[in-house]
Amino acid sequence: MHATTYALDERIASSLPPDGFEHARSIEAAPQPAGPVAGEHGRGRLELHGISLSFGGVTALTEIDLSVQPGEIRAIIGPNGAGKSSLLNVISGVYRADRGHVDIGGVVYRQVPTQKLAQLGVARTFQNLALFKGLSVLDNVTSGLAHATRSGFVEQILGLGRARREEADGRERAMRTLDFLHLSDLRDRLVATLPYGLQKRVELARALVAEPAILLLDEPMAGMTATEKGEMSGFVRAARDEYGSTVILIEHDIGVVMELSDRIAVLDYGRKIADGTPRDVRSNQRVIDAYLGIAPENEEGEGI
């Protein structure tokens, strides 16, 4: 494990939010954190306290509390429009909550500074792929380290010592991540030529190359075949085991969620209606009524 944390590619961060809603909040300058800088001490811990968010007259989130332990795989589920993406966008600083705060590794934010997400050890993937389709797999994954670069523009242009060492180091890290996700053979392929399921895996690689303390995955298995979902689940679990990353994922496939998650938070109309182990959630009557729609004795965790 490397002590250094790396940043998301600025180009990707600045392309947020992806949904194009009229009332999308602008990213505001974040206040300086009040407490100590997040260190190894609180690495991977995330807490939300009383998060409320609305868009004009639409309430997206109401007083959400969430406590995620280091190394945990935590799913956020709920019907369409329940507030899942909004919550992920609050965690990653795309939205500023109307009320409440986000605690990342012991540092409290009213709005998480998106541009510093990587320094905080947070990486994310997107519901709609946000890859550079015209670049190779290797270049896309290396771009996940863009903020780690310490050398200046001139050094990079001139290919001076530090810039060259950083480039070599970045490529080596990217190669290791590709190997980890069984993508090495595809490293020179243009992303646009890959099937969708593999593009999703490349996006995971780009997030993982920074060895993040907290990995936010927005529907990582959407649009995948059952086989691809199984593979992806295995990679997500392996990533947690290998890098010690805390994983927070939004996923609609209940079978996957039940099988992969340590704990599950369930949202409905912007409120958290349940939070617990897959077994707890599966037998929770409010969850069954709002989301699962099946009696617990009749299901195998496959859902809906």
Ligand SMILES: Nc1ncnc2c1ncn2[C@@H]1O[C@H](COP(=O)(O)OP(=O)(O)OP(=O)(O)O)[C@@H](O)[C@H]1O
């Ligand atoms: N930028 C926005 N502008 C206006 N309304 C928004 C915006 N983002 C979300 N909303 C609204 O907030 C509510 C929660 O939406 P959100 O996308 O967070 O739900 P979700 O659970 O992620 O849904 P889905 O599963 O369909 O992706 C919805 O009523 C949605 O229309």
